[in-house]
Amino acid sequence: MEPAGVLLPTPYGQVKVDVLEVRQAELDQPSDDPGDRLHASAHAWANDTAIEVAIEVIRSSGDRVEVKTPVAEPGPIIAMKLQAVMNRSVQKQGTDLLDVIRLALDNTARTAALAQLGACDSSTAADIALHVDLWLVRRRDQAIRWIHGVGGGDITIDDLDLVAELLLDACERI
Numbered sequence: 763m764e765p766a767g768v769l770l771p772t773p774y775g776q777v778k779v780d781v782l783e784v785r786q787a788e789l790d791q792p793s794d795d796p797g798d799r800l801h802a803s804a805h806a807w808a809n810d811t812a813i814e815v816a817i818e819v820i821r822s823s824g825d826r827v828e829v830k831t832p833v834a835e836p837g838p839i840i841a842m843k844l845q846a847v848m849n850r851s852v853q854k855q856g857t858d859l860l861d862v863i864r865l866a867l868d869n870t871a872r873t874a875a876l877a878q879l880g881a882c883d884s885s886t887a888a889d890i891a892l893h894v895d896l897w898l899v900r901r902r903d904q905a906i907r908w909i910h911g912v913g914g915g916d917i918t919i920d921d922l923d924l925v926a927e928l929l930l931d932a933c934e935r936i
Contacts, residue, residue, distance in 0.1 A: 796888075796889045796892050796893070797845055797848060797849075797889075797893075799885070799886075799889050800841060800844070800845040800886065800889040800890065800893060801842075801845050801846075803841075803883065803885070803886040803889065804838055804841035804842040804845055804886070804890075805838075805842060807837075807838045807841065807882060807883075807886065808834035808835070808838035808839065808841075808842060809832075809834075811834070811835050811838060811878075812832035812833055812834050812835070813832065813833060813835065814830050814831070814832055814833075815830065815831060815832075815833045816828055816829070816830050817829055817830075817831065835874060835875075835878055836865045836868075836871040836872075836874050836875035836878065837874065837875045837876075837877070837878025837879045837882065838878065839861070839865060839875075840862050840865055840866065840875055840879065840890075840929070841879075841882075841886065841890050843858040843859070843861050843862045844858075844862060844890060844893035844894060844897060845889075845893060846858050847859060847893070847897055852908060852911070853908075853911070853912055855908045856908035856909050856910075856911050856912035856914070857912050859897060859898075859905050859908060859909050860909045860912055860913070860914040860917065862898075862925065862929075863909065863914070863917055863921060863922070863925050866925040866928055866929060867921065867924075867925065872928070875932075876928060876929075876931075876932040877932075879929065879932035879933055880932045880933075887932075887933040887934070888933070890929070890933050891929075891930055891933040891934060894926055894929045894930055894933070895926075895930070898922050898923075898925060898926035898929070899926050902919065902922050902923075902926075903919075905922060906918075906919055906922060
């Protein structure tokens, strides 16, 4: 199923917002494929644990508009980004992996993300660990090229190794 989306005009250009559907059947009868399972479980997890955030926008007229919207927590975002890598263009693969690295290395987000990964459902944690192993361990040379290609030139192989270790430890509840 293709995501539904909309282009929203902003003063900074068009912003594409995708809405990804997860059907209850995908959760009740999980796929045999770890990527499909992680897609469904990570998106449901993100939806179920999202926190409401107020965003204030100042229009060009000077008017202030406040909207409240649910925003996913860092653990579910990491899970969604790891799963999304395999279905994306090379550029999006790089930005997804860079997002994972930045969240895992951020002093504030890291603590929450690791706690959330450590507390998630064990089957979801196992699927996350498979994706961490695939992208940050077995394909790390490819991953670092993709990350460097999208502006993550400050990220090193050592950073990938550290993030892989942190995420795998959290998922394995060590």
